[in-house]
Amino acid sequence: MQTARDLAEAEGWAAVTTRRLAELIEFSQPVLYTHFAGKDAIIAVVAERGFAQLAEELARARAEWPEDPVRAAASAYIGFADASPAVYDGMFSRATGLRFATPDAPAPLREAFAELRITVAPYAGDTDPAILAEVLWSALHGLVTLTRDGRLSEGNHKARLAAIVGLIRPQI
Amino acid sequence: MQTARDLAEAEGWAAVTTRRLAELIEFSQPVLYTHFAGKDAIIAVVAERGFAQLAEELARARAEWPEDPVRAAASAYIGFADASPAVYDGMFSRATGLRFATPDAPAPLREAFAELRITVAPYAGDTDPAILAEVLWSALHGLVTLTRDGRLSEGNHKARLAAIVGLIRPQI
DNA sequence: TGAAATGCGCTAGCGGTGCTAGATTCGTGG
DNA sequence: CCACGAATCTAGCACCGCTAGCGCATTTCA
Numbered sequence: 049m050q051t052a053r054d055l056a057e058a059e060g061w062a063a064v065t066t067r068r069l070a071e072l073i074e075f076s077q078p079v080l081y082t083h084f085a086g087k088d089a090i091i092a093v094v095a096e097r098g099f100a101q102l103a104e105e106l107a108r109a110r111a112e113w114p115e116d117p118v119r120a121a122a123s124a125y126i127g128f129a130d131a132s133p134a135v136y137d138g139m140f141s142r143a144t145g146l147r148f149a150t151p152d153a154p155a156p157l158r159e160a161f162a163e164l165r166i167t168v169a170p171y172a173g174d175t176d177p178a179i180l181a182e183v184l185w186s187a188l189h190g191l192v193t194l195t196r197d198g199r200l201s202e203g204n205h206k207a208r209l210a211a212i213v214g215l216i217r218p219q220i
Numbered sequence: 221m222q223t224a225r226d227l228a229e230a231e232g233w234a235a236v237t238t239r240r241l242a243e244l245i246e247f248s249q250p251v252l253y254t255h256f257a258g259k260d261a262i263i264a265v266v267a268e269r270g271f272a273q274l275a276e277e278l279a280r281a282r283a284e285w286p287e288d289p290v291r292a293a294a295s296a297y298i299g300f301a302d303a304s305p306a307v308y309d310g311m312f313s314r315a316t317g318l319r320f321a322t323p324d325a326p327a328p329l330r331e332a333f334a335e336l337r338i339t340v341a342p343y344a345g346d347t348d349p350a351i352l353a354e355v356l357w358s359a360l361h362g363l364v365t366l367t368r369d370g371r372l373s374e375g376n377h378k379a380r381l382a383a384i385v386g387l388i389r390p391q392i
Numbered sequence: 393t394g395a396a397a398t399g400c401g402c403t404a405g406c407g408g409t410g411c412t413a414g415a416t417t418c419g420t421g422g
Numbered sequence: 423c424c425a426c427g428a429a430t431c432t433a434g435c436a437c438c439g440c441t442a443g444c445g446c447a448t449t450t451c452a
Binding site: 237238239252253259 | 442
C-alpha cells in the first residue's frame with residue numbers, strides 16, 4: 049500500500065500495475081488478490097488514507113490561521129493536492145467505489161468535509177453551510193484539476209485563489 | 221468518430237476499444253491508425269467538437285437570457301455536461317493533449333472560454349474578468365465532476381447552483 | 393494495351409494489462 | 423512422524439493499444 053502510493057506519486061497511477069507492485073514488495077502477483085479485491089481496492093485504500101490526511105491538514109490550517117479561515121482552508125487544500133497529486137487523483141478520479149455524503153461513508157471522508165463546513169459556516173448567511181461548503185469544495189477541486197491539466201492561464205494561480213476567497217468573504 | 225462518441229455516451233470511454241470501434245464501422249482495427257495517431261487522438265477530436273458545441277450553447281444561453289447571464293451560462297454549462305457526460309469526460313479528463321489558455325489553442329477552446337469571460341465581465345469589479353471566468357469555470361467543473369461521482373449531497377443541486385450564481389452577482 | 397507503381401485494407405502478432413485456476417511448498421498440531 | 427491447512431507460486435486466460443508485412447485493386451505511364 050505504501051509502495052503503491054510511492055510508485056503512484058513517482059510515476060503516476062498508470063505505472064502502478066499489479067505486476068510491478070508485486071515485484072516491488074517481493075511477492076508474486078496473485079498474493080495481492082488475497083489481500084485486496086483488485087486494483088481498484090488498492091487505490092481506494094490509498095485514497096481513504098488521503099482523506100484522513102486532508103482532514104488533518106484542514107483542521108491544522110483552521111487552528112493556525114483563525115483570523116482568515118477560508119484562505120487557510122483553501123491554501124491547505126491546494127497545498128495537499130500539490131504535494132500529493134497522485135493520492136489526490138486517486139481520491140477524486142480513480143476511486144469510484146467510495147461512498148460520499150451519506151452517513152455510512154467512511155469516517156475520514158466525513159471528517160474532511162466537516163472541516164470545510166465548519167470553516168465556511170460563519171460566512172454562509174442565508175445559505176445552508178453544507179451547501180456553501182460543497183460549492184467551495186467544487187471551486188477548489190475544479191481549480192486543482194484544471195490547473196493540473198494546464199487549462200488555466202499560467203502565473204495567475206494566486207489571483208484565482210484570492211478571487212475564490214474573496215467571493216466567500218463578502219457574505220459575512 | 222460519431223460512432224466513438226455514441227459508444228462512449230452509451231457505455232463510457234472504457235468500452236471504446238479500437239477493436240469494438242473497428243467492428244462497428246465495419247473496418248479492420250489497423251484502419252483506425254491510418255486516420256488517427258491513436259486512441260487518444262480519437263478522443264481529442266471528439267473533445268474538440270465538444271468544445272465547439274459548448275461554446276455555441278453558452279452563446280445561445282447568453283442571448284436568450286440577457287437579464288441573468290451568469291445563471292444562464294451556469295445552467296447551459298451544467299446542462300451540456302449532463303446531456304453529454306462522455307464527451308464532457310473526454311474534454312476534461314481524457315484529452316490530455318489539448319493545449320489551453322494559449323494563443324495557439326484550438327479555436328473552439330478559446331471561443332468557449334471567451335463566452336465565459338464575456339458573461340462574467342460586468343460582475344468582475346476590480347478583478348480581471350479572465351480570472352473571474354476561470355474561477356467560475358473551476359466551480360462549475362468541480363460541481364459537475366463531484367456530482368457525477370456521487371460525492372455531493374443528493375437533491376441539493378439547484379441550491380448549489382444558486383449559491384454559485386449568488387457568489388458572482390454581489391460584485392456588481 | 394500491358395506493365396509498373398501506388399495506396400488501401402487485411403491477417404497476424406507483439407508486449408502489456410487485470411485477474412484466476414490449480415499445483416506446490418511450508419509451518420503447525422495431533 | 424505424519425497429516426492438514428494456509429499461504430504462495432507457476433501458468434494461463436481474455437483483453438488492451440498498436441504495428442509489421444502481405445495482397446489486391448486502382449491508377450499511371452510507356
